[in-house]
Amino acid sequence: MKRWGHMARVFTKIGKEIEIAVKAGGxxxxxxxxxxxxIQNAKAENMPKENIERAIKRATDKDAADYKEVIYEGYGPHGIAFLVETATDNTNRTVASLRMYFNKCGGTLGTSGSVAFMFEHKCVFKFRVPAGTEEDTIxxxxxxxxxGAIQKWIEDKGFETISGESVRIPVDTKELSAEERESVEKLQERIEEDDDVVNVYTNMREPEDDEADEE
Structure with missing residues (x-):
């Protein structure tokens, strides 16, 4: 049941991004x-074709919601930095909800620029290359x-794009105990469940990072 709830949230968020893209570029x-x-990202998430088409159609409706991409920043428990990407048609609602989540979980919603410098803004593309090469997925x-330049290069080469997205990678990560991680993850989960939220990034060090360092 939890898996279906996650899929529904993913489809909703991709749908909003599609609407924003259609309004901006047709x-x-x-x-x-x-x-x-x-559309490629939606397919990679197994989003049904009719859902994609509905999102495109909604964006062309003159009465469609006007979604804006807004970034919010703050600190969670134990001084962990949070960067939250949203797609919202009501910033007052979104900021009120985020402030409530932070306050209830021992964090603080910050001002613009308060933690953004702690993350590098990157793009990540996954694409397939012709059979016979050492790696079939790059x-x-x-x-x-x-x-835009990388997307064009992949398309010009005739490679099949699997997905392409924006990510925020922490410059440095902060190590926490298992108990401390739990309190941070609780806040992260509450934020991710909000329909206005697209992505949540933190500078908390993940357990697998520690394992990789030991190898």
């Missing part, structure tokens, strides 16, 4: 590079400013 994927990659990380 409903034709061939002439809208952002929409084209979002993952590329690059500065976010290169997003």
């Amino acid at each position: 409903s034709d994927p061939s002439g809208n590079t952002r929409l084209r990659i979002l 993952t590329v990380y690059a500065p976010y400013e290169s997003f």
Whole structure:
């Protein structure tokens, strides 16, 4: 049941991103590079074709909600930095909800720029290359400013794009005990469950990072 709830949230968030892309660049994927990659992302998440088409159609409706991409920043328990990407049609609602989550979980919603400098803005692409090469799937990380150029290069080469997205990678991570991690994860889960939220990033060191260092 939890898996289906997660899928529903993912579909809702991708749908909002598609609506924003359509309003910015039109409903034709061939002439809208952002929409084209979002459709690939939706397919990678097994989002039904009819859901994708509905999102595109909603964006062309004159009465459609006007979603804006807004970033919020703050500190969670134990001084962990949080960077929250949202797609919202009501910033007052979104900021009130986020402030409540932070306050209830021992954190503080900050001001713009308070933690953004702790993260590098990157783009990450996954694409398939022709059979016969050593790796059939390639993952590329690059500065976010290169997003359009990399997407064009992949398409010009005729490679199949699996997904392409924006990510925020912490410059440094902070190690916590298992108990401390639990309190941070509680806040992260509450934020991620909000329909206005697209992505949540923290600078908490993940357990697998520790294991990788030991190898």
